[in-house]
Amino acid sequence: MAAARQVGMEVSAENSNDAWPKWKIGLAVGAPIAVVLGGLWYVRRRRRNQTKKNKDENKSRTETQKPKAANSPSRNVPENSEKELSPSEQAQAEKNKGNKYFKGGKYDQAISCYTNAIQICPEGDKESLSTFYHNRAAAYEKLKNTKMVIEDCNEALRLNPKYQKALTRRATACEQSGDLTQALEDVTAVCILEGFQNPQSLVTADRVLKSLGQAKAKEEFKKRKPTMPSKHFIRTYLNSFLNDPVINESKALMSQQNGHSDETGAYHQALQKLGAEEFEGIIDLCTKEISENTQKATEARLLRGTFYFLCNQQKEALEDFNQVLAAELLDKRMKVNALIKRGSLSIQQEKNTAGLDDFATAIRIDPDNVDVYHHRGHHNIQMDRIEDAIRDLENAISKCTTFAPSHVQKSFADHKKAASQLMGMNLPLPQSVLQSYKNCVDMFPDYGDARALYAQALGDAGKFEEADREFSKAIELEPDNATALVHRGLLQLQWKQNMKEATAIINKAIELDPKCEYAYEVLGTLEVQKGPGSMEKAVELFQKAISLSRTESEMAHLFSLSDAAKAQLNVAKKLGINLPGLGAMSS
Template identity: 40%
Template sequence: MAENVQGSGGGSWSKWQIALIFGAPLALGATAAAVYCYSKSGGDSSQDDEKTRTNTPSGSGEKPVSASGDGGEMPIQPDQTPLEKAQASKNRGNKYFKASHYDQAIRCYTEAIDVCPVDKKADLATFYQNRAAAREQQGKYAEVISDCSKAIGLNPTYTKAMFRRAKAHDHNGDKLLCLEDTTAVCILEGFNHQQGMMLADRMLKEIGKEKAKDRYKNRVPQLPSGQFIHSYFSSFSNDGISLETDPPAVGDEAGTDEELRCYLKAKKLFHTGKYDEVVQNCIEEIESDGEYKYEALLMKATFFLLMGQAEWAVPDLDQLIEKEDADKKLRANALIKRGSMHMQEGNSAPAMADFATAVQLDPDNPDIYHHRGQLNLLLEKVDEAVKDFEKCNELNDDFGLAFAQHSYAKYRLSMLQQSPLQMQNAMQMLDTCTTKFPKCAEGFALLAQAQNEQGLFAQADENFKKAVKLEPDNPTAHVHRGLLHLNWKKDVQGSIDMIKEALKIDEKCDFAYETLGTIEVQRGNMDAAKEYFENAINLARTEMEMTHLYSLSVAAEIQSKVANKLNIKPHMPFT
């Protein structure tokens, strides 16, 4: 199964999919699914909703209309109990709040707090929360935090106060405290609090980005495993540099390593799996202005991309793309790789611009459409992906990998369009792929993935086993099979053992580490989860990947902390 340098070679779950779901089982799968369930959040009955306010300016001399309708304040009745007096003060405060008279509202809420019996904790909590809402409108975030904290102290599961305090922490730049409060809100409301989910997701991204920035800057570049490199190059039908037939001096009949120089030696080292010396020999070819300097530029840049050193690859790619005397397939391949690099960095517009330029340069190059199809899938442009894969297959009907991905993209499209007939046709196409290309492991793996999603677990397992047999040194099939068994048989330990097989095959399989970390989060084993995420972070090839992994790790840590604080035990969906 081919892996692209822009991803982990098997997909990943979003940050909130690996959350500790309390009382709400999480659907486990090999591909990412929708995370947020949008619905209105609950709360108390206090009238502090912005939509109910008038346009009366804050601090104006006008008074809001009182309940008595005479423009004055509602008098407190002498025979009222202390609680009734407190409620009356709160009600007056709500009217001031709706009219944007926040100072008067604060005064009324303070009166309510002062007269309320101390044993009426729920009522007191509401009064503090309402006062915090008024202070929020004035931008007094330290006081908002203080009032919300008092409300939460009186009512530990008061989600409205928690979320208001979270927003105040956000304004103050306290991201971890904000995340802790929003996480509590999401857990207590069954992950149905729309604004809370959105704020938590933003905090995770920002925290992950901050942590990744320094870590990535100081990382030691390293090549991925030989299997990953092989899979990456196999995702091109013709990249112009790795073919053994060109130049002929690289074949078995070629001279010894001592007789070969520069690029020719780099190419022989590539085909014998001695990747560590490839770049240096390419540098020698470029510096000597050798016959294969353009091929050397492309190979050198490709290896820098594989090491996650995009900033080192860009000058070589730019230089080659601008060389009009270079072979158009080399230039098109450089555009494909630069476009994919832009996508790694989250810049889809320049990525697609590079692919458009490549089409203009070499319109009959199937690799352009194959890789653009993969990027369109990442962008959820499934219909465009189908068209690209179809064009690739028209130009090269002997490229099993592209045929398999075309089939799976059609399956994805049928799911989006909810068309049973199209789904049936797509499943038949996936099955056809395994007979037309019986040596293409990706065909069996994608058929298995679709069958898993359809609940055809036994058939999916058989096809994953065939993929493993075809490519025994490819770790990703073991990971996907482990996930299948987790979803199918709920056999946690058996699934973990399958995924660990991937690490025996390739100790640099970041997909396996990330998946194991995810499972340990679900099991409540946070120390183990953080260790797995840390291993994956060490292998991250891009800052974007590292940001995602840090977000997962932080999400696990914060949710564990909140669960302990709230004394909530996680619901284990597969125990």
């Protein structure tokens, strides 16, 4: 079922704010602090003494050369004493000098001045010291010295944890150096301090979050164990094909009396299991048929490849689809079906060009095949190619007006298009979108997905009672549709702000289908909203969802949720900020 998921950004990292010892600061400019400070005092005193000496010598020469006026009293000329600057004033002067060098592009000289300012400034003047460290970090940034940028920002933030410029600069440096966890925590802190009002910070947070999730998913996806999805998921996938030769052969077999046949081979046993929705064991039966190299080996390979695909065994699935497509004298519908599934696998692996090429080949072979347009339309929605998706789904509907999945997907594509056009405009969902879903429900009253998506749209439009009724009907039609239960639970939260009822309904979804990844994802998000005390439970739920995720991109999304939640809560705790959550809702 194409379910629109909406989850907010929340976010973890160990904060590496280790203090930079002052002897290291001294070494950075080539001399210990005591020597630098003593040297500055010595030079200043010597300059004053030299000035006084010169004045005395000039005065002596003048008095010698000038004739004295008769009876003229000697003049007492007071010495102009130089005003002593305080250490804070001296530090500010060095900073100002550094700023001039910085503006002139003389970054090494600027660093030297900022270092002097740091060494001179009293330790108690934390605000000024923080600024000096940050200014020096900015100069190091110009010199592309990422390590020193991070170290100076660490010091600036140790002195002033809410220093937004330092947080932003360290986030950038950490992102460049590959420390995405720290980068995410820093940019999250900036977003919180800005009240999530700065688009640039939000874009940065989204980029870092996405990169971190992808990096973790890439590693985890390699280690994941194959798992059979729920019966509802498999049934929904199989029902999205109108012209799958193997599925249709299974239906024909099951339509015979009691589903029995004179055939006793492994492939036919697999077809019987397919029709009876006894999906475990199908792969093994197909493997047996293939090993015996019977006349049905190619069909068995297509069926096995389909279940490898459903079980996330992508390498094995690709090999089977390639073998099917390499077979001689292959039936047209077998070839098109294998191309659709191989194309879908490529797109799932984000090899979009290869995947779309397979769909294009399938259309050239069989331009009237509904399945090609339907599945390409589905993938175009996923790739945000909405206009292409709408054209594909209109084509699918024109080929077969009674195929419910294409009608529902078309309504979903129209919904997504309208939502993108209204983004940021705070306008209600157009009536045309609701009517499109309503038409699907009227045409296919027994199709659960049509009602479930209509219910979601009604909820988005604020028509909560109608939405709840449609969810109830959808669940009645498909009692094992756990995803519909999850959305009904979310509706209670949106409608009644009742977290307890929402959680109870979503837990029922997990009881119904322990493999419903979306239920764990939503429960994890709700746990995050309860505050730091629920973090361990939230992470546990996100990890469960990750273990059940079907694709690397889904896994990346889930890692992003987990990392986002931890980082926001960590930042709030460190900065002493109370984040708004759902804890105040009805319980």
